[in-house]
Structure formats: structure tokens, C-alpha cells
Amino acid sequence: xxKEEKIVKSLLGEAGVTVNGRAPYDIQIKNxxxxxxxxxxxxxxxxxxxxxxWWDSAVLDELFNRLLLANIEEKxxxxxxxxxxxxxxxxxxxQSKSRAFIIGKRHYDIGNDLYKVMLDxxxxxxxxxxxxxxxxxxxxxxxxxxxxxxxxxxxGQKILDIGCGWGSFAKFAAEKYGAEVVGITxxxxxxxxxxxxxxxxxxxxxxxxxxxxxxxxxxxxxxxMFEHVGPKNYKTYMKTAARLLxxxxxxxxxxxxxxxxxxxxxxxxxxxxxxxxxxPSIKQIAKSVEGLFVVEDWxxxxxxxxxxxxxxxxxxxxxxxxxxxxxxxxxxxxxxxxLLSCAGGFRARxxxxxxxxxSKNGVPGGYDSIR
Numbered sequence: 001x002x003k004e005e006k007i008v009k010s011l012l013g014e015a016g017v018t019v020n021g022r023a024p025y026d027i028q029i030k031n032x033x034x035x036x037x038x039x040x041x042x043x044x045x046x047x048x049x050x051x052x053x054w055w056d057s058a059v060l061d062e063l064f065n066r067l068l069l070a071n072i073e074e075k076x077x078x079x080x081x082x083x084x085x086x087x088x089x090x091x092x093x094x095q096s097k098s099r100a101f102i103i104g105k106r107h108y109d110i111g112n113d114l115y116k117v118m119l120d121x122x123x124x125x126x127x128x129x130x131x132x133x134x135x136x137x138x139x140x141x142x143x144x145x146x147x148x149x150x151x152x153x154x155x156g157q158k159i160l161d162i163g164c165g166w167g168s169f170a171k172f173a174a175e176k177y178g179a180e181v182v183g184i185t186x187x188x189x190x191x192x193x194x195x196x197x198x199x200x201x202x203x204x205x206x207x208x209x210x211x212x213x214x215x216x217x218x219x220x221x222x223x224x225m226f227e228h229v230g231p232k233n234y235k236t237y238m239k240t241a242a243r244l245l246x247x248x249x250x251x252x253x254x255x256x257x258x259x260x261x262x263x264x265x266x267x268x269x270x271x272x273x274x275x276x277x278x279x280p281s282i283k284q285i286a287k288s289v290e291g292l293f294v295v296e297d298w299x300x301x302x303x304x305x306x307x308x309x310x311x312x313x314x315x316x317x318x319x320x321x322x323x324x325x326x327x328x329x330x331x332x333x334x335x336x337x338x339l340l341s342c343a344g345g346f347r348a349r350x351x352x353x354x355x356x357x358x359s360k361n362g363v364p365g366g367y368d369s370i371r
Contacts, residue, residue: 004035015070017063025062029055043073047268047341051333060337061310064344108165108187111326114335115166117319118312123197124168126224126254127305127353131371136311139304144172147221150297150357150370151250153177157218160184160244162210163225167194167203174201182217184208210240219249226255227277231263234280234288242292247360251293255280256305257352273338279351293358296367302352309343 001009009019018026029035031054037045049055057063067073119125120140128139129146147169153159155178161170164183167190173179180202185191186209194205210225220241229237241251261281264270270277289295313336320332345351357367 002035004039005032008035008038011072012067015066015072017066024059025057025066027055027057027063031055042267044267044271047272047334047337050337051272051330053333060340061306061313061343061347064341065347066344068345068348068350108185108190111323112166112189112193113323113326114316117322118316122168122172123166123193125165127256127301128308128311129301130304130307131301136308136315139308139311140168141172144169145176146370147223147252147254147355148173148177148179150355151219151221151252153179153219156180158182160213160217160220162220162222162241163228164190164194164205165224166190167198167205169221169223170194170203170205171198171201174198174203182206182213182215184210184213210237213240213244215244216246217244217249218246220245220251221254222252223254224256226253227274227279229280230276230278231280231284234284238288238292241358242360245360249360250296250363251358253285253354253356253358255285255354255356257281257285257300257302257354259350259352269338269342272334285354285356289358293360294362295356296359296363297355297357297369299355299369299371300352301355302346302349305346305351305353306343309339309346313339313343 012019012027017023020026020028031049031052034049034054037049037054039045041048115123115125120128120136122137122140122144124140124144127143128136129143130139131142133139133142151159153173158180159170159173159182161173161181161183164170164181164185167183170181170183173181181204183194183203183205185194185205185207188207191205191207198205222241226237245251256279258279258281261283262278265274265276265278286295316335316339324332342351346353359367
């Protein structure tokens with residue numbers, strides 16, 4: 001047995017994972033070059049090797065849950081590609097205004113057909129709220145309603161939705177609460193479909209960077225967009241929100257969160273799924289709101305993202321035959337790796353989902369937390 005193979009097998013063994021074992025979460029190696037590639041390139045090499053068909057696992061989500069619970073990524077140590085990636089994030093603003101639309105083109109514009117078959121009926125590409133829900137549609141409706149209730153949304157109020165996607169929240173708030181909504185996104189495809197889905201409602205969907213908005217709103221929501229802002233822009237983002245929000249309004253920030261502060265994203269996810277993305281920590285968010293907002297409420301329902309991702313994966317697998325002519329087999333492996341590895345991350349509680357309610361001057365008499 002070569003040195004690389006021995007090391008990798010030992011690391012996997014600490015997570016209870018056996019190479020070519022019989023458990024559904026065990027890893028099946030199809031190319032002996034796998035071991036050296038993973039040791040040299042870390043998580044990037046692991047993901048690319050999967051895309052190339054060098055290894056497989058019947059239950060990817062549970063494999064990642066076990067690897068993450070065992071802290072394999074820390075035991076394996078840093079590799080050169082991760083160090084270079086981290087240095088570039090520290091030295092350069094990878095989420096500057098000039099780069100803001102890259103994520104739109106490389107992720108959200110890859111095909112509305114994909115998102116139509118994968119997501120719920122409203123096309124809500126953020127974590128659902130499963131407290132009283134039995135399926136994905138119900139979980140997403142519950143999440144959208146939860147947001148409206150947390151900000152105390154009233155008929156006729158004007159809302160800014162930063163990172164509006166295909167307009168799911170905007171449409172819901174307009175239909176169910178009689179709100180007027182301005183939604184902004186950096187995705188051209190989301191604007192096209194969002195305008196169509198919200199036709200006839202007091203909803204405006206714009207292709208616009210958050211830094212270019214210049215008007216006042218009764219409330220602001222941002223659902224699953226803060227992950228694209230980047231640490232060099234957190235303060236600018238919060239200053240922008242404070243400038244746009246009326247003095248008595250509320251700002252609800254819905255974001256994936258990490259258990260520790262980092263300055264760069266996981267290399268495989270950053271390269272293939274979310275370029276320029278980064279998951280913030282409590283410390284980073286707290287520093288960005290200091291002096292600008294009062295933190296009224298901080299709600300963590302990160303375990304619900306595991307259920308949401310597994311529902312998306314189920315839809316993706318069941319409907320792949322309808323869209324496969326538009327994508328490659330390598331894309332198929334890449335996308336299922338993305339969905340299932342992320343599900344494992346939330347299951348292991350390495351990632352969280354936070355809804356944070358912020359006010360500019362504090363809610364008189366105190367804020368009533370809503371769950």
C-alpha cells in the first residue's frame with residue numbers, strides 16, 4: 001500500500017468510513033490516483049475527483065456528515081491550493097462592485113429550467129421553515145410568511161428585497177400582505193422570469209447592485225444574498241441598508257452562517273458553485289452592524305437546511321431526464337455533489353441558518369420574537 005493511500009484510509013477510518021466497504025456511506029474508489037490527488041489538493045481535489053468519476057458513494061450526504069463530524073478537514077491539514085485561495089481573498093476584494101454580476105452569470109443564469117424542476121412551486125432558492133411543514137412547498141410558504149410576520153408587514157408598505165431571486169418573496173408579500181416591493185438581483189435570467197411571475201402586482205424586479213439603490217423603504221429583507229457580499233464589504237452593506245431604511249423600519253437578514261470567522265470560501269464550492277462566496281460568522285456580522293443597528297432577534301434554524309437541500313436533490317434526481325439534454329454528465333455529478341455535500345454540512349451542524357431582525361433605533365417597548 002502506497003503512503004498516500006495509507007494516510008487517506010486512516011483519515012477516513014477516523015470517521016467510520018471504509019474504502020470499498022459495504023455501508024451505503026462508504027467510499028468506492030475507481031481510480032488509484034484518487035489518494036494522491038486528495039492529499040495534494042484537499043477538498044478541491046476531492047470534489048473534482050468525484051466529478052471525474054474517480055470515486056463514488058451511495059449516500060453522499062451521510063458520507064459528508066460523518067467526515068465533518070470527525071473534523072477530517074482539520075486533521076488533513078492545509079494544502080497549497082487552500083493557502084493560495086485564502087491569500088487571494090485576504091488581499092483582494094473578490095466581491096467588489098465591478099465583480100458583483102459574476103455570480104449571476106456563473107450560477108443563477110445557468111438555466112431557469114434547472115431551477116424550475118428543482119425548487120418549490122414559487123421557486124424559492126433559500127432555506128425552508130419546516131416547523132409545521134410536511135413538504136417543500138409548505139416549508140417555503142411558511143418561511144416567506146415568517147419573514148413577513150417578523151417585520152410586521154402591513155398593507156401598502158414599501159419593501160426592498162436585496163437578492164430577490166425569481167421574485168418569490170416579492171410575489172408572496174404583494175399577494176398575501178398587499179405590500180409594494182422592489183426586488184434587486186445581479187442575475188439577468190432571474191429578472192426576466194421574475195418580472196413574468198410577478199406581472200400585474202405592485203412589484204418591480206431590477207438588475208441592480210445593492211450599492212446603487214437610492215430611495216427609502218418601510219422595511220428591508222435579504223434572503224440568502226449576504227453570502228455573496230464578502231468580508232471587505234460587510235460594513236458597506238450594512239451602511240447601505242441603514243441609509244435605505246426608514247427610521248422606524250425593520251431589516252431582516254436571512255443568511256447561512258459559519259461557526260468560525262473565515263476570509264475565504266471552501267475551494268470547490270467557490271470554484272464551481274458560488275464564485276466569490278463566503279459564509280459569515282456571528283463575530284463578522286456583529287462587527288458590521290455595530291453602531292448602525294440594534295439586534296432585535298437572532299433565530300437559528302440551520303437544521304432545516306438539511307431537509308431543504310434533500311428535497312431539492314430529490315426533485316433534481318426525479319426530473320433530471322427532463323433537462324439532461326441541456327447539461328453534461330459532469331454537470332450532473334457536480335450538482336448532486338453540491339446539494340448532498342451541503343446537506344451533510346448542515347446535518348453535522350457545521351453551517352447554520354440565521355434570521356436576524358435589526359432596527360435602527362430599537363423597537364419601543366421591545367421586539368416580540370416570532371417563531
